[in-house]
Amino acid sequence: MTIFLVLGLFAGLYMIWLLFSLAVYALPVGAGIALALWLHDHSYGYPVAILGGLGVGMAVLIVGQFLLSVVCSPAIRMMIGLLFAVPAGVAGYHAVEAVLQLAIDAGPLLSALSWAGGLVIAATAWKRLACPALTEAAPQPYSRSIASAD
Template sequence: MTISLVLGLLAGLYMIWLLFTLAAYALPVGAGIALSLWMRDQDYGYLAAILGGFAGGVAIHVIGQTLFASIRSPIIRLAITVLFAVPASIAGYHAVQGLAGLAIEDGILLSILSCIGAVSVGSAAWMRLAGLDPAAFSSDPGPTRVGAP
């Protein structure tokens, strides 16, 4: 019984880490799935639909990264980041609602927890897309060199 509890805790923590790590890819994955389903509805066949959806998702991810890296306008960079962070927030909301819904009943507490999850997952995706390192925001300046200019 103890081993089951420990393994369940580790699995839950791994799922949370995975959610925060993969949240930045919610837009490319969603677009790839939508393209794949559309191609299948147009009678392209299963293999072509899967390959097309994969290519579409990769293309959206690469285009987003390229635009974010090459454009220096803060407003356009903000728009690109919001475009990628909003689907991540939606995915975070539903993931927290699904997991917390296993433990608590529907109600205001579940909605509040889901909103907190959406904000935190969206923030993590925002930071990952912007290339910000969370360790850079710590209050410890680190070691200083003596005699450095």
């Protein structure tokens, strides 16, 4: 019984890590799924819908990262960042609400915690998209020996 509790804890922590890591991809995934469903609804078939959805999702992500890297205006960078952060926040809100509904009854506390979780996840997605160098592991500084200080 204890092993299941420990495994459940690790599974929950892994899901939280996945949520924070993959939140930046909410807009590209949503755009890809929307196009794939639209193509399938208009009788283009499964292969075209899947390839079209993958292509649009990758294009949205690449164009967004490219625009963030070349645009110098802070206002435009903020709008591009919000374009990616808002869907991540919505996804984060619903994920936090779904998890908390297992432990908390519906009410103002559930709503407040879900909003807080959505805002934190949106801010994390914005930071990961706007500053990718900060999210990667920084190189460790080398230590200098006392003899080579001169």
